[in-house]
Amino acid sequence: MRVDRHWSEKRLEEMTERDWRIFREDFNISCKGSKIPRPMRSWAESKLTSELLKAVERVGYKKPSPIQMAAIPLGLQQWDVIGIAETGSGKTCAFVLPMLTYISRLPPMSEENEAEGPYAVVMAPTREFAQQIEDETVKFAPYLGIKVVSIVGGQSVEEQGFRIRQGCEVVIATPGRLLDCLERRYAVLNQCNYVVLDEADKMIDMGFEPQVVGVLDAMPSSNLKPENEDEELDAKKIYRTTYMFSATMPPAVERLARKYLRNPVVVTIGTAGKATDLISQHVIMTKESEKSSRLHRLLDELGDKTAIVFVNTKKNADMVAKNLDKNGYRVTTLHGGKSQEQREISLEGFRTKRYNDLVATDVAGRGIDIPDVAHVINYDMPGNIEMYTHRIGRTGRAGKTGVATTFLTLGDTDVFYDLMQMLIQSNSSVPPELAKHEASKFKPGTIPDRPPRRNDTVFAH
Numbered sequence: 001m002r003v004d005r006h007w008s009e010k011r012l013e014e015m016t017e018r019d020w021r022i023f024r025e026d027f028n029i030s031c032k033g034s035k036i037p038r039p040m041r042s043w044a045e046s047k048l049t050s051e052l053l054k055a056v057e058r059v060g061y062k063k064p065s066p067i068q069m070a071a072i073p074l075g076l077q078q079w080d081v082i083g084i085a086e087t088g089s090g091k092t093c094a095f096v097l098p099m100l101t102y103i104s105r106l107p108p109m110s111e112e113n114e115a116e117g118p119y120a121v122v123m124a125p126t127r128e129f130a131q132q133i134e135d136e137t138v139k140f141a142p143y144l145g146i147k148v149v150s151i152v153g154g155q156s157v158e159e160q161g162f163r164i165r166q167g168c169e170v171v172i173a174t175p176g177r178l179l180d181c182l183e184r185r186y187a188v189l190n191q192c193n194y195v196v197l198d199e200a201d202k203m204i205d206m207g208f209e210p211q212v213v214g215v216l217d218a219m220p221s222s223n224l225k226p227e228n229e230d231e232e233l234d235a236k237k238i239y240r241t242t243y244m245f246s247a248t249m250p251p252a253v254e255r256l257a258r259k260y261l262r263n264p265v266v267v268t269i270g271t272a273g274k275a276t277d278l279i280s281q282h283v284i285m286t287k288e289s290e291k292s293s294r295l296h297r298l299l300d301e302l303g304d305k306t307a308i309v310f311v312n313t314k315k316n317a318d319m320v321a322k323n324l325d326k327n328g329y330r331v332t333t334l335h336g337g338k339s340q341e342q343r344e345i346s347l348e349g350f351r352t353k354r355y356n357d358l359v360a361t362d363v364a365g366r367g368i369d370i371p372d373v374a375h376v377i378n379y380d381m382p383g384n385i386e387m388y389t390h391r392i393g394r395t396g397r398a399g400k401t402g403v404a405t406t407f408l409t410l411g412d413t414d415v416f417y418d419l420m421q422m423l424i425q426s427n428s429s430v431p432p433e434l435a436k437h438e439a440s441k442f443k444p445g446t447i448p449d450r451p452p453r454r455n456d457t458v459f460a461h
């Protein structure tokens with residue numbers, strides 16, 4: 001097999017389809033949508049204006065975070081976006097930069113147009129969130145001469161209305177207060193075509209759906225993109241762009257998205273709000289010698305459904321596959337010892353259900369579009385939790401539920417701690433042998449001076 005260079009050693013023009021897939025995998029980026037622009041690998045390769053790039057440099061963001069890599073190119077082309085990524089992943093900047101870019105193309109605010117209201121509105125559930133968004137926005141906005149006003153509870157509505165009418169391009173608001181302002185005619189949104197709903201699930205949880213809807217309905221609807229995605233967009237026309245960020249997608253959030261977003265691209269980073277919700281995770285403590293019979297039992301229960309069986313080595317892949325084949329299962333393999341062409345053939349057989357079961361190593365899965373399956377089985381537990389997340393992400397895609405079963409042995413103690421945290425966080429049951437084990441209590445190699453926090457590794461890339 002030809003060993004290819006990693007994408008990071010290639011120039012942009014050299015990137016192949018496979019490089020892009022590996023790139024997305026490396027940053028845990030998943031995008032749902034057709035004909036969408038590629039993510040940006042770096043700030044330098046983004047299509048941001050030189051003014052904004054300078055601002056980014058002054059702010060000190062060396063590299064875009066994964067959500068920024070994926071969402072900024074979409075925002076710059078005015079796609080509607082649903083972003084799902086965990087707290088602390090840099091979502092604010094991911095919508096602020098495209099928003100400022102959009103505004104910088106419009107005529108500056110002047111006496112002529114300021115009475116028509118702001119060009120963009122950002123809604124967030126609480127004052128504190130609104131404050132954080134304002135802090136992030138004013139890092140960049142002044143470089144472009146863009147003014148920001150925040151409209152939140154606790155200050156006088158008259159005063160806030162006055163500040164809007166004095167001319168500002170961006171309003172950052174809590175939905176209740178903004179609607180109040182609009183209803184009392186202190187503010188209008190006649191030229192607002194850029195909308196961000198941040199923390200959408202929280203806004204709904206807090207009961208703000210009617211207010212959010214009220215604000216959205218106060219904007220000119222003539223600028224909504226056509227419902228039919230095949231319809232040509234008019235290059236000269238300004239369309240409303242709507243960004244929605246949420247940690248999860250409960251039905252009320254979906255309802256909002258269906259009504260106000262047009263063919264949105266769904267960007268998910270990592271497994272935030274996905275794996276943990278849609279994949280039911282089972283861990284079975286076992287011995288090496290019992291794995292084979294346990295696997296047979298699992299596959300028998302699955303009947304006609306497909307499964308991917310992950311193992312850690314090429315040798316194991318061949319051994320497990322041979323054993324299954326001998327026992328009458330329709331099985332194929334995918335590992336690094338096979339050529340790209342052989343791998344495509346295996347996959348094709350699996351996709352068309354000629355084979356029910358695919359035995360695979362991690363190496364083989366890199367950069368290959370493995371179809372969605374009902375069941376992922378970790379015959380061997382991988383050596384780190386990122387790979388575990390990656391593997392189980394092969395199921396539970398596109399809103400369908402999935403099941404992941406992992407065979408765990410006392411040889412896997414290095415990952416006991418992380419695995420247990422993962423199971424706890426996703427409300428999965430933890431086998432007593434795992435819960436009680438010494439290795440589950442501390443992360444290997446760390447001095448337990450403070451408990452790890454969820455955001456510890458977000459910018460590790």
Ligand code: ADP
Nearest residue numbers: 061062063064065086087088089090091092093
């Ligand atoms: P989220 O909305 O996803 O919870 P924020 O947008 O509030 O996250 O960002 C979290 C922190 O990360 C902020 O302090 C922000 O300034 C910082 N940050 C955002 N993007 C970058 C980046 N590319 N590089 C370094 N720090 C960043």
Ligand code: MG
Nearest residue numbers: 088091092198
């Ligand atoms: Mg945020």
